[in-house]
Amino acid sequence: MLSMFKRLVMIAVVLAAASAGLAHAQVASPSQAQRKTSTPYTGDLSIFDSPGREDRLQINRVMDILGIGPGKNVADIGAGSGWFTVRAARRVTETGLVYAVDINPEAIRFIENRAEREHLHNVRPILSKADDPLLPANSVDAVLLLKTYHEVEKPVILLRNLRASLRAGAEIGIIDRNGNGENHGVGKNVVVREAAEAGYVLTAQYDFVKGDGMDYFLVFALKP
Template sequence: MNFALRIALAGCTALALAGCNEVDPDADRPETSREFPRAHRPVSNFGGNSVGPEMKRDERGEAQLVMDLADIDQGTTVADIGAGEGYYTVRLAERVGRKGRVLAQDIDRDALRRLGTRVERERLDNVSINLGNEDDPRLPESSFDRVFMIHMYHEIIEPYSFLWRLRPALREGGQVIVVDVDRPPQEHGMPPALLFCEMRSVGYRLVEFIRKPEIRGYYAQFELEGDRPAAAEIVPCKPQPTKVAGINTRDN
């Protein structure tokens, strides 16, 4: 074998080995999310944000305020995503009454078991429980007037696929309610400008934004706008300043 041929074969072998050692840039993501853009932001540790015991939250009037702002009434159907121990679930169940329904969803099986025990103990016949996925809330289609995501949006690791799969669950005129804290995601919060961008990229329009001390953060309300985009059409958001400009806000 001549020298030139040996060099050529060695080069081919090196290229082949390099190809074998290539790392899939999406290997750390769920397979069901890889057609969607990656979120260009950190994500807080799951369950790391403590918003205080239920009694303290009730003393501030948190749940009552949020339900009032969201127009929750008798007969409303609500999905409580990231329900956890059920602070909002049980209060929503009382507010919507026998003609309404509450679906409590979480990805934590242990939390759902504890919540199931609480639902049985308190005889909440209008509550059902559903196990979600990190990139899919797994909600039935055309079922909800309101979807609550309270102090949990910053934990969503795949916001574009999650929000994309959430859209069909809303009834006509349905809205998504987000309560979070204005601080970086890695500090268990979500800058409002970044939240607005991620929601808008999947076809949600902001209709109200309010900062309230009772909820230890802000309240944002969204509705659907236009058709659901194809996954390839979604443009990911870049990290943005926390200052909110160009929208109607209320602070008090």
């Protein structure tokens, strides 16, 4: 009888441990949970140079807010055709640098050719990893992810890997549109939450980047 009781106790302990392990496995942290993302664009890169885009996004105002000026180093993450890269390169002048970061080899070749054609010698294309921009340490004063964040599969890891490249006082801008992740947009609150998990604090937010009310511009800095 005593032996049977011991066996029942042991079975109960094993079942309790298994149940606790299952419950722990089911409660994933925000960084582990996979949210929906959009498929990265791999089509005709020239579409990003549509007439009037500069005015619609008020990109000069964006650069003012991010402190992009002569002598600054800038990272354009998800650079695509280099639309923002070349504008930032002219703004920082030859005394600054712009790192054009993209995971698409075709985009990198496109930007290399564009920079050469436009005589911009301060552009440094980087073929990055999906979760790591591969920027040099302590190298950038400002970062912009322009309509790119919704395509990032592991945004928290990417933002964490970005941290080592940031100089003191660096600002990180994210321009995107509200959406569900897979419709080429992602909710503003999702971006703020993921950035906080990666060690950033929201310092400013704007809605002037397009008149339809769908786009937003968020500015982050490293948490103190």
